[in-house]
Amino acid sequence: MADKRINILLVEDNSGDRRLISEMLAEAGNVTFDVKYADRLQAAMEYLSQNRVEVILLDLGLPDSQGLETLKKTYAQVSETPIVVLTGLNDEMIGTQAVNEGAQDYLIKGQVDTNLLRRTIRYAIERKQAEEKERRLQLQLNLSNRLASLGLMVEGIAHEINNPLTSVIGFAQMVMSEDIPENTREDVKTIGDNAQRVADIMKNLLTFAQQQKLERTYINVNDIIEATLKLRAYPLEDSNITVTTQLDPALPSIMADATLLQQAFLNLVINAETAMKLAHGKGSLLIKTALISDTIQISFTDDGPGIAEANLVHLFDPFFSTRGFGQGTGLGLSVCYGIITEHNGQIYAKSQLDRGSVFTVELPVVAEEKNLVVA
Numbered sequence: 001m002a003d004k005r006i007n008i009l010l011v012e013d014n015s016g017d018r019r020l021i022s023e024m025l026a027e028a029g030n031v032t033f034d035v036k037y038a039d040r041l042q043a044a045m046e047y048l049s050q051n052r053v054e055v056i057l058l059d060l061g062l063p064d065s066q067g068l069e070t071l072k073k074t075y076a077q078v079s080e081t082p083i084v085v086l087t088g089l090n091d092e093m094i095g096t097q098a099v100n101e102g103a104q105d106y107l108i109k110g111q112v113d114t115n116l117l118r119r120t121i122r123y124a125i126e127r128k129q130a131e132e133k134e135r136r137l138q139l140q141l142n143l144s145n146r147l148a149s150l151g152l153m154v155e156g157i158a159h160e161i162n163n164p165l166t167s168v169i170g171f172a173q174m175v176m177s178e179d180i181p182e183n184t185r186e187d188v189k190t191i192g193d194n195a196q197r198v199a200d201i202m203k204n205l206l207t208f209a210q211q212q213k214l215e216r217t218y219i220n221v222n223d224i225i226e227a228t229l230k231l232r233a234y235p236l237e238d239s240n241i242t243v244t245t246q247l248d249p250a251l252p253s254i255m256a257d258a259t260l261l262q263q264a265f266l267n268l269v270i271n272a273e274t275a276m277k278l279a280h281g282k283g284s285l286l287i288k289t290a291l292i293s294d295t296i297q298i299s300f301t302d303d304g305p306g307i308a309e310a311n312l313v314h315l316f317d318p319f320f321s322t323r324g325f326g327q328g329t330g331l332g333l334s335v336c337y338g339i340i341t342e343h344n345g346q347i348y349a350k351s352q353l354d355r356g357s358v359f360t361v362e363l364p365v366v367a368e369e370k371n372l373v374v375a
């Protein structure tokens, strides 16, 4: 079996304890531990802001932080990394409290041997992975339930508003076709134009609520990506965005609505473009397609400003926008959500602040489509 490597950050100011733990981890076995050290919390925080480790061994009594505070601060920065707390002989209580505050486990210094240490590390990693998987599933489920009920409400409102709105637009057009004074004509035109803006918003809301009828034909996702980029080529270049594509030539064609998919991809490209341009005046966008078992996966990776954790859950909500008034309606991603969900697919975002964002679309390939490989 291939040798497994595990990256560990050992946060410990006592050099004797540090040596003891390092020696236990250095002993031969089927796992190689790559141990980095920090003797202060500040140093640990700096290291963790730049590097990922699989587990953190954390002494709670450090020169710059004491007790559970040490754990709370570490956990706040890297809540997805398992933490095993190291406590003194008389501190078993604090170990239990640490587990309640988010640590995976605790070890009592002086009572640790090689086997216990290695086993604790392995279990901490496995348990944390299982917890994270469960947490993500739960988040996804909550999100889709919330968006489904928002969709129902939006659908109701849109239907109620559409009838009177059609009549406003129709009557404005009728009055305009009559012989009326020029300044009245301008006023009526303003009424008509604004009513049309509302109608466009309603159309987007109905797309979010999946009330848009799909016109499916056999299409190849790569072609749609190419067409989208062609359509957006000029503004992308104007914003100093370098676009790279890695399109899997073996994608099967699928039955989908080409116009709507293009609209969804276009919204994702424009969002990445806007975010990168606003943050850095330039950027790179990577678009990849791949067939992963029965799913076509399309990812849009940018190196823009990223998205704050608190905003990630609201991205697909209608009218959620971080852009100023008049700059964004906040319907782009809601429309994407409606289009992809209507195709029985999924769309989700991952992001790291200051590093960039990845929006992933997954579209199912149904049985009869699998044999249709387009060269």
Ligand SMILES: Nc1ncnc2c1ncn2[C@@H]1O[C@H](COP(=O)(O)OP(=O)(O)OP(=O)(O)O)[C@@H](O)[C@H]1O
Pocket: 267, 271, 272, 273, 275, 302, 304, 305, 306, 307, 315, 316, 320, 321, 322, 323, 327, 328, 329, 330, 331, 332, 333, 334, 357
């Ligand atoms: N690639 C990205 N990088 C950073 N933030 C993003 C990215 N894509 C979307 N966002 C965030 O998500 C918000 C919602 O996006 P959405 O497309 O729904 O609305 P919008 O772009 O603000 O307005 P509209 O699309 O209606 O013009 C954006 O305001 C922005 O804060």
Ligand SMILES: [Mg+2]
Pocket: 267, 270, 271, 328, 331, 332, 333
């Ligand atoms: Mg947008």
